Amino acid sequence: MSEENRRTIAMCEECGALYAAFEITAGEFRPIGQRDGCQCGCTEFTPVDDDSGLSLD
Numbered sequence: 011m012s013e014e015n016r017r018t019i020a021m022c023e024e025c026g027a028l029y030a031a032f033e034i035t036a037g038e039f040r041p042i043g044q045r046d047g048c049q050c051g052c053t054e055f056t057p058v059d060d061d062s063g064l065s066l067d
């Protein structure tokens with residue numbers, strides 16, 4: 011395990027779709043497996059901090 015980008019859940023600011031995402035820089039998120047951004051074409055994402063037990067593993 012090396013230090014990697016923080017993994018979180020990000021929500022598309024346009025359509026609200028949720029993606030597992032890496033924080034690539036402070037405040038900037040890229041959905042895993044969605045290099046072009048959201049399916050709707052939006053590339054703006056808001057992190058969703060969820061400690062309720064969601065596991066992405």
Ligand SMILES: [Zn+2]
Nearest residue numbers: 022025048050
């Ligand atoms: Zn979207």
